[in-house]
Amino acid sequence: xxxxxxxxxxxxxxxxxxxxxxxxxxxxxxxxxxxxxxxxxxxxxxxxxxxxxxxxxxxxxxxxxxxxxxxxxxxxxxxxxxxxxxxxxxxxxxxxxxxxxxxxxxxxxxxxxxxxxxxxxxxxxxxxxxxxxxxxxxxxxxxxxxxxxxxxxxxxxxxxxxxxx
Numbered sequence: 001x002x003x004x005x006x007x008x009x010x011x012x013x014x015x016x017x018x019x020x021x022x023x024x025x026x027x028x029x030x031x032x033x034x035x036x037x038x039x040x041x042x043x044x045x046x047x048x049x050x051x052x053x054x055x056x057x058x059x060x061x062x063x064x065x066x067x068x069x070x071x072x073x074x075x076x077x078x079x080x081x082x083x084x085x086x087x088x089x090x091x092x093x094x095x096x097x098x099x100x101x102x103x104x105x106x107x108x109x110x111x112x113x114x115x116x117x118x119x120x121x122x123x124x125x126x127x128x129x130x131x132x133x134x135x136x137x138x139x140x141x142x143x144x145x146x147x148x149x150x151x152x153x154x155x156x157x158x159x160x161x162x163x164x165x
Contacts (some may be wrong), residue, residue, distance in 0.1 A: 060110045067105045075101045
């Protein structure tokens with residue numbers, strides 16, 4: 001072990017009861033923590049473990065709305081028609097225009113990043129590929145009222161086994 005001691009605890013690899021014990025021990029040191037720091041959390045949680053994990057994982061998550069998806073796809077289509085797309089992908093100005101348009105319809109505290117826009121397009125592409133795969137496979141049908149693909153359980157099992165390879 002290094003000569004320097006580390007105060008870092010990796011909670012992902014500890015069992016829940018160990019985490020609860022650590023949280024209970026840490027709760028006795030509340031007087032050493034600046035009260036302003038404790039008050040800065042967005043909500044008070046009853047369980048010290050919940051508080052510790054809430055602080056550790058406090059990051060904003062971008063939840064995509066149907067309006068954001070619609071604008072994303074519409075603007076990229078406009079950019080494609082305007083010649084802002086080559087075989088290798090969209091040009092920088094297309095991503096800037098798309099980012100601006102999506103940010104305009106987003107209601108929330110996050111400043112959306114270009115990487116999030118590109119990641120969502122990758123997600124849409126994967127979803128489209130999965131849709132096409134289901135549509136092209138025999139044994140699958142489309143149920144209009146539920147808007148879902150349907151198949152016998154054995155067909156689903158084979159499809160999932162093959163698609164996970």
